[in-house]
Amino acid sequence: MVGPATDRPSGEATYARIVRPLLLPTWLVIGTLLLLPVLLMVVYAFLTKEFRGGVEWKFTLAAFEQFFINRGLFGDEPAQIEWTYINIFWRSIWQAALATLLCLLMGFPAAWYIATRRPETRTIWLFLITIPYWVNLLIRTVSLRFILRDNGPLNEALIAIGIITDPLPILNSNLAVQVGLIYSYLPFMVLPIYAAVERYNFTLSEAAVDLYASRWQTLTEIVIPVVKPGIVAGAILVFIPALGAFLAPDLLGGAKNFMIGSLIDEQFRGSQGNWPFGAAVSVILMTLVLIALLLQARGARRPS
Amino acid sequence: MKGVRHYPGFLGITIVCLMVLYFPLMVVAVYSFNASTSITAWGGFSLRWYVDVFTGPEAERFGLATWNSITIALIAASLATIIATAAALAMIRGGRFRGWKATYGLINLPLMVPEIVVAVATLIFFSTIGLRTGYLTVLLAHITFCIPFAYLPIAARLSGIEPRYEQAARDLYATQAQAFRLILLPLLGPGLVSGWLLAFIISLDDFIITNFVKGAGMETLPTAIFGSVKQGIKPNIMAISTLMLGVSVLFVSLSYLINQRGRSSASIKE
Numbered sequence: 001m002v003g004p005a006t007d008r009p010s011g012e013a014t015y016a017r018i019v020r021p022l023l024l025p026t027w028l029v030i031g032t033l034l035l036l037p038v039l040l041m042v043v044y045a046f047l048t049k050e051f052r053g054g055v056e057w058k059f060t061l062a063a064f065e066q067f068f069i070n071r072g073l074f075g076d077e078p079a080q081i082e083w084t085y086i087n088i089f090w091r092s093i094w095q096a097a098l099a100t101l102l103c104l105l106m107g108f109p110a111a112w113y114i115a116t117r118r119p120e121t122r123t124i125w126l127f128l129i130t131i132p133y134w135v136n137l138l139i140r141t142v143s144l145r146f147i148l149r150d151n152g153p154l155n156e157a158l159i160a161i162g163i164i165t166d167p168l169p170i171l172n173s174n175l176a177v178q179v180g181l182i183y184s185y186l187p188f189m190v191l192p193i194y195a196a197v198e199r200y201n202f203t204l205s206e207a208a209v210d211l212y213a214s215r216w217q218t219l220t221e222i223v224i225p226v227v228k229p230g231i232v233a234g235a236i237l238v239f240i241p242a243l244g245a246f247l248a249p250d251l252l253g254g255a256k257n258f259m260i261g262s263l264i265d266e267q268f269r270g271s272q273g274n275w276p277f278g279a280a281v282s283v284i285l286m287t288l289v290l291i292a293l294l295l296q297a298r299g300a301r302r303p304s
Numbered sequence: 305m306k307g308v309r310h311y312p313g314f315l316g317i318t319i320v321c322l323m324v325l326y327f328p329l330m331v332v333a334v335y336s337f338n339a340s341t342s343i344t345a346w347g348g349f350s351l352r353w354y355v356d357v358f359t360g361p362e363a364e365r366f367g368l369a370t371w372n373s374i375t376i377a378l379i380a381a382s383l384a385t386i387i388a389t390a391a392a393l394a395m396i397r398g399g400r401f402r403g404w405k406a407t408y409g410l411i412n413l414p415l416m417v418p419e420i421v422v423a424v425a426t427l428i429f430f431s432t433i434g435l436r437t438g439y440l441t442v443l444l445a446h447i448t449f450c451i452p453f454a455y456l457p458i459a460a461r462l463s464g465i466e467p468r469y470e471q472a473a474r475d476l477y478a479t480q481a482q483a484f485r486l487i488l489l490p491l492l493g494p495g496l497v498s499g500w501l502l503a504f505i506i507s508l509d510d511f512i513i514t515n516f517v518k519g520a521g522m523e524t525l526p527t528a529i530f531g532s533v534k535q536g537i538k539p540n541i542m543a544i545s546t547l548m549l550g551v552s553v554l555f556v557s558l559s560y561l562i563n564q565r566g567r568s569s570a571s572i573k574e
Contacts, residue, residue: 016398040428136509142545244418265420
């Protein structure tokens with residue numbers, strides 16, 4: 001996911017003659033169980049909703065209309081912009097963007113510090129950063145919910161120290177969701193930046209210092225432009241999952257702080273659901289992700 | 305030399321990062337040994353919640369969920385590893401062929417599409433072809449998203465093995481199958497193991513996709529935990545969480561050690 005180490009065919013093409021049979025299982029499995037379903041989902045977004053949570057195979061734009069346009073409770077009022085869902089998207093976008101920024105502010109110094117250690121110590125630091133990523137995200141989110149509760153360890157500690165007298169209502173707020181997002185995806189930011197800093201040629205910094213650049217100037221004008229592809233990769237790896245996050249908003253945000261993930265999830269629950277609308281929201285989310293990836297492709301290009 | 309690498313405060317931020325990452329996990333691990341029934345007050349050290357996990361009222365539900373989780377992870381990781389190994393051979397040792405880039409994109413597709421979208425698309429697909437949601441649908445979905453995780457370490461390992469070892473075997477009249485089985489496969493070993501372990505962990509951890517395609521009645525460990533947590537965090541959940549935490553750490557450490565040993569034992573790269 002991080003390094004391009006395996007990007008190009010290398011060495012002798014010993015398996016050139018059986019490429020097709022070797023790739024057949026991959027094409028079959030990912031093709032039928034993911035690519036085809038995603039295309040089918042796009043079709044579903046244009047189908048008619050049935051009463052019991054299914055669909056009728058009749059083309060309609062109803063799902064997208066429901067998303068963008070408000071015609072009143074009975075559908076007979078003049079069309080206005082429907083803000084409910086746009087607001088949920090807007091909240092998700094700024095939450096994800098803020099989480100990305102804060103992860104960058106914490107992750108860059110950490111990645112830099114780790115990458116400038118001696119090789120042996122470096123692997124230990126790196127190992128410590130990666131472990132939480134492999135721990136079940138659900139369990140990590142549950143532990144955060146446990147800590148942030150009104151009478152949880154964090155509030156009790158703050159009261160014991162005497163900073164506050166009444167517990168802070170952190171849980172079920174935007175702040176709790178933000179903490180959850182940072183906590184979930186911080187390792188995604190550190191790893192690609194680490195990989196970029198590890199390849200950084202430090203003589204560039206030395207040259208800058210010799211020419212009387214300050215530490216800060218060296219960082220912003222030399223280091224950051226050079227390791228930019230790593231920063232952009234990290235930002236993408238945090239932003240995309242944060243945008244579609246389900247567990248952090250659901251377990252930490254409560255009902256008032258809905259994000260896209262919960263909105264989609266709701267459309268597929270029981271007979272109250274609306275599959276075409278859920279598919280349409282997913283399509284809109286996927287479009288945003290595609291835009292982010294295109295921006296990344298542009299940002300990752302090294303300055304020549 | 306040291307001057308340009310050193311920025312004041314960076315060590316502090318690194319430590320803050322680690323504290324943020326570990327503090328919640330440690331708190332839960334500590335509270336799982338709490339003797340008290342209340343999750344707030346500390347009532348002394350006890351293993352009662354671990355006993356409760358295996359014998360308590362929810363033991364059967366969690367036992368079944370664990371069984372489902374483990375069997376699905378075993379099958380999904382194994383099939384994904386086989387599929388990914390074949391794909392890696394074609395991608396790394398197949399020379400240049402038409403569709404290389406498209407295939408590369410396809411392998412990484414499960415990583416590019418947001419999980420919730422994968423979940424929606426998979427559910428819609430199974431419902432359209434009329435496959436009833438349950439164990440089988442969860443397994444199929446898991447095999448799919450495990451492939452890129454198995455592929456990454458295997459492909460990385462393979463591209464580090466020079467083709468001349470197999471070439472030497474072929475020169476000595478080994479068939480291609482023999483060269484693969486006797487030469488390439490043992491060299492590939494560490495990559496296979498860490499690919500399998502990562503796929504196993506990823507499968508064991510998945511919540512969102514499983515929750516969509518599992519149907520009513522079927523549970524894996526994460527969906528069972530989620531169901532309980534919705535009614536409030538009970539101490540037995542913290543004991544289960546701590547056990548799962550231990551399993552994850554053990555597996556990642558294994559994968560890491562095997563990779564390290566592989567790197568030092570086979571000085572393949574010269």
